[in-house]
Amino acid sequence: MTCHRWLRPVGWLLVCGCLLLAAPTVGVADATTAVATTAATGEITELYPNPTTDENRGEYAAVKIAEPGNWTLTDGEGVVDLPDGQTGRFVATRHPDKTAAYTNAAPVVASGSFQLAVSGETLRLRRGNSVVDTVNYEDAPESQQWRAGREPRWQPAGFEPRAPTTVSDASVEAFVLPDNPAAPVEAIDNADNRLYLAAYTLTDQRVVDELIAARDRGVDVAVLVEGGPVGGMTEQQATVLDELAAAGVDVRVMTGDAARFRYHHPKYAVADDTAVVLTENWKPAGTGGADSRGWGLTAESEGVANELAGIFEHDTTWKDTPEWETVREEIETVEAEAATGSYPQHHPPVSTTAEELTVLAAPDNAESALVERINNTDDELLVIQPSIGDRDYRLLRAAIRAADRGVEVRILLSGTWYAEEENTALAEQLRERVADDNVPLNVRVAEENNRFGKIHAKGIVADDTAVIGSLNWNDNSAENNREVAVAVTDDVVADYYREVFTGDWQAGGDGGGFSLLPSGELPTGLVVVAVAVISATALLAKRWLVFAER
CATH class of the missing domain: 2.60.40 (Immunoglobulin-like)
Structure with a gap:
């Protein structure tokens, strides 16, 4: 049976799985x-x-x-x-x-x-x-x-907050999905000493094969997954975990009433002194390149790898992460179909030596660090998210403040079936509060197109800094989930994701769309909302919206 978590809301909620609606909950620290x-x-x-x-x-x-x-x-x-x-x-x-x-x-x-x-x-x-x-x-x-x-x-209980960890002059490779499904596998295929993989879900058989091959050659291999994903653990994932455990891989599952995090939601791996951080799940729709637009980064850095290994050790050495074999019979599974899409490579990976990398984690430090970065943005802020929690969410308020002071702000949201209605409503509500057309804030809700199936990336480009990771823009993700992200300060990396973002922003879709512009025109391909606001206070509202990912 799927175990309940501390303060896991009752009802419908879109958190890492599907569109759900819920009554607002008060954070335990506030209560x-x-x-x-x-x-x-x-x-x-x-x-x-x-x-x-x-x-x-x-x-x-x-x-x-x-x-x-x-x-x-x-x-x-x-x-x-x-x-x-x-x-x-x-x-x-x-x-x-x-x-x-x-x-x-x-x-x-x-x-x-x-x-x-x-x-x-x-x-x-x-x-x-x-x-x-x-x-x-x-x-x-x-x-x-x-x-x-x-x-x-x-x-x-059992949670020890960490401060952000920063390293300088690290070799990195920036890539995106679905363009480059080989990149996350290549990042882990040569491990000699340690291979740790953190996941919300894990069903990509290529990744599973690499984990088993590493274990067979004597590498210390360990995996940590979420034990109660929204909608239930799939039969395919249970089979994969069985296969890994049978091969001698240390498979841990975050589960139980005393779990430190509402959901274990990060997507990263440590292979010796190589680290890979993703916005995507380790499954065909994500790392397999069969559906989602995602961002990823590989770093050849002992400092980054050690920090992620430290997070992994912290998260796997308490009573809420039992061995898979000990809880296997308690976890119900559900049937699910794997994504099978195919997309061309518009954006090959790019390699460079990054000036600075900072490892962020939630609920430890990620939200406050992102607010600070947005507050210090001078020229351009690009935001890509499956959805945004509500109009008063802290990071959205920071983005609005940036636009108020003249920063060019563009926000790209998912137009997939379970997010389109609420994302469009959020954008329209902003448009209705337009008071000054000179404030440079624009929002687009993107439909499926020939570049990707749906928006699933969670990242920003703030001037010369790009942030890649699992953090959704909602309170649950920032305050209750385990999330991991990396901030990369480097012109080459920022320009790479800026180019990807611009291409996705401009891309049309096959399903048609509609406009929420005052003119009432009906362009196809994208649901487009151009919004302008005069101050962050215009965003305050009573309606409560929660989004995350599927």
């Missing part, structure tokens, strides 16, 4: 608050009030004691006596045998009425009769820990 006042001698450092276990077994409150003394911790109903005459880190818990998976602090058994309430609590750390530290919280999020000294304070 909870915690306040602390601390002193140097002792502090409350960590809380875990709401684990996904029977009777909340494993809940704890952690403290750090710098000076020995008569220390106690109380929730107002029960009191825990901390070790007298000792310093260090301690956790007050009713179930010390259950806390080792979450913290290595010394357990102190809490008896009596000491218990962390999910609905809210006030804890006080005392030294004798003096209160040294106080923390209060409301509505503890499920399977999340509160920690002092980090923002946001509440984060999924």
Whole structure:
């Protein structure tokens, strides 16, 4: 059976699979608050009030004691006596045998009425009769820990945020799909020591064969996939995972109620000191070149490869990524047909030495880093997305601000059947708020054409920087999913994706289209929306839209 995730919305939602509609949800960090006042001698450092276990077994409150003394911790109903005459880190818990998976602090058994309430609590750390530290919280999020000294304070248990990692002067190859389906396979086919592949879905048999061949020649091979993709795991993917596991590949599946991310959604691989980052899934429609417009980048860089390997290790070494064999019988599968399209190569790969590469990850740092890059764009911003979450989404607001200050902004969205209506509605809503035709913001909704089947790429070109990765422009992707992207500052790479974008922008389609321009003209091939806005505040609206990818 497909396991549920923390705060996975009920109802319809377009997240990495199909068009779904949902009632808006409040992010857990926004729904909870915690306040602390601390002193140097002792502090409350960590809380875990709401684990996904029977009777909340494993809940704890952690403290750090710098000076020995008569220390106690109380929730107002029960009191825990901390070790007298000792310093260090301690956790007050009713179930010390259950806390080792979450913290290595010394357990102190809490008896009596000491218990962390999910609905809210006030804890006080005392030294004798003096209160040294106080923390209060409301509505503890499920399977999340509160920690002092980090923002946001509440984060999924087992999740350690990373800062962006930047390297200089790296050899890179930029490519696009469906033009170059050989590129992602060639990036991993010569691994000698390590080959790690992170995926939302994996069904491209060419990739599977490379993984098995690497394992056969003694390479350390590991795979991590999403265990509950929208719509269910396909029978083809389950068969592929069976094949990999039988060949000795370490296959991990992110699944379960305590999963740190709503969806494991990145598309990257590490082959020795080579890294490949994609917007596309490892399946025929994506890396197989049979359907989607996607962007990809290969980097010959030990620094980039090591950072992605670090993310992979972080994501595969906790309790929410069990071995495939252990959960195989619990996961239901569904039938699905593979894409079979064929498209010509309009854009061969281009190789160069990039000035700078920065690895970004969500929910760690990607959204804020992209906002900063857009805010610093001076001349041109190109955005390609399957869809955009809503008119008030943070990255869209940043793009509008760029247009307001004179940056040429173009946004290309998917016109495929499950996204066309909402994408067109979003663009029309912007057009209805046109107040100044001199503001250079344009949106196009692209239909299928002879260049690709549908828009699935998730990237930007901001002056001389291109960003390629799995991040969809919606709150769920940025705040709840695991996503990975790479920002490349280099004129050659930026010009390459600019050329691809311009070709896609201008391309017609076979199915006809319509115009939302004031003139009412009916061009074929593209649904075209030219919009101009006078300020970002014109985008504020009550309607809630969520898009991601299929």
